[in-house]
Amino acid sequence: ETAVFQTPNYHVTQVGNEVSFNCKQTLGHDTMYWYKQDSKKLLKIMFSYNNKQLIVNETVPRRFSPQSSDKAHLNLRIKSVEPEDSAVYLCASSDWGGAYAEQFFGPGTRLTVL
Amino acid sequence: AQSVTQPDARVTVSEGASLQLRCKYSYSATPYLFWYVQYPRQGLQMLLKYYSGDPVVQGVNGFEAEFSKSDSSFHLRKASVHWSDSAVYFCAVTNSAGNKLTFGIGTRVLVRP
Numbered sequence: 001e002t003a004v005f006q007t008p009n010y011h012v013t014q015v016g017n018e019v020s021f022n023c024k025q026t027l028g029h030d031t032m033y034w035y036k037q038d039s040k041k042l043l044k045i046m047f048s049y050n051n052k053q054l055i056v057n058e059t060v061p062r063r064f065s066p067q068s069s070d071k072a073h074l075n076l077r078i079k080s081v082e083p084e085d086s087a088v089y090l091c092a093s094s095d096w097g098g099a100y101a102e103q104f105f106g107p108g109t110r111l112t113v114l
Numbered sequence: 115a116q117s118v119t120q121p122d123a124r125v126t127v128s129e130g131a132s133l134q135l136r137c138k139y140s141y142s143a144t145p146y147l148f149w150y151v152q153y154p155r156q157g158l159q160m161l162l163k164y165y166s167g168d169p170v171v172q173g174v175n176g177f178e179a180e181f182s183k184s185d186s187s188f189h190l191r192k193a194s195v196h197w198s199d200s201a202v203y204f205c206a207v208t209n210s211a212g213n214k215l216t217f218g219i220g221t222r223v224l225v226r227p
Contacts, residue, residue: 045215
């Protein structure tokens with residue numbers, strides 16, 4: 001099956017803990033992305049990688065750090081979570097086809113910070 | 115900076131009725147425009163995209179969108195909705211490099227049986 005896979009589906013944690021989310025795509029794409037979707041469904045790009053290289057790094061707190069071992073994997077680590085980090089984190093991938101490339105999304109990881 | 119405005123947070127329609135979702139964009143250059151749909155507890159899926167050519171572009175599942183440069187709009191339409199079209203619909207614009215997709219806030223569509 002070719003798709004974008006994310007683990008875990010859900011994660012509940014306490015303020016100050018470290019969390020890590022995994023994303024893998026089996027579509028053979030060169031580019032991967034992390035988005036944050038808040039409780040009002042607002043979607044914002046956080047990072048994008050092309051062939052393991054950081055391309056876009058939007059203004060996100062420094063406690064967020066993406067990690068890419070190869071072009072098929074892009075993980076997201078949050079060092080010390082805050083309540084405002086509660087959201088759904090969506091991973092996506094696309095061909096390096098420029099502006100017209102369709103992005104394929106995973107189902108998301110829902111983070112709840114208590 | 116690019117931006118997208120979706121003025122309708124929620125739209126409720128009856129099954130079989132037509133649907134139009136509004137989208138206005140702001141971008142200094144020629145825009146690359148998309149509509150995505152998000153079904154409950156799923157990721158986003160692309161419905162259609164537009165860059166140039168015929169301003170009416172066809173997408174999946176009977177959706178189409180019309181681009182208007184003069185109005186800076188990219189409205190989505192469907193002639194006859196089905197209950198399975200209940201979802202959140204996002205309009206998006208990207209920069210010319212294609213590495214920064216900016217989404218609107220989404221329109222939640224509820225199709226009543």
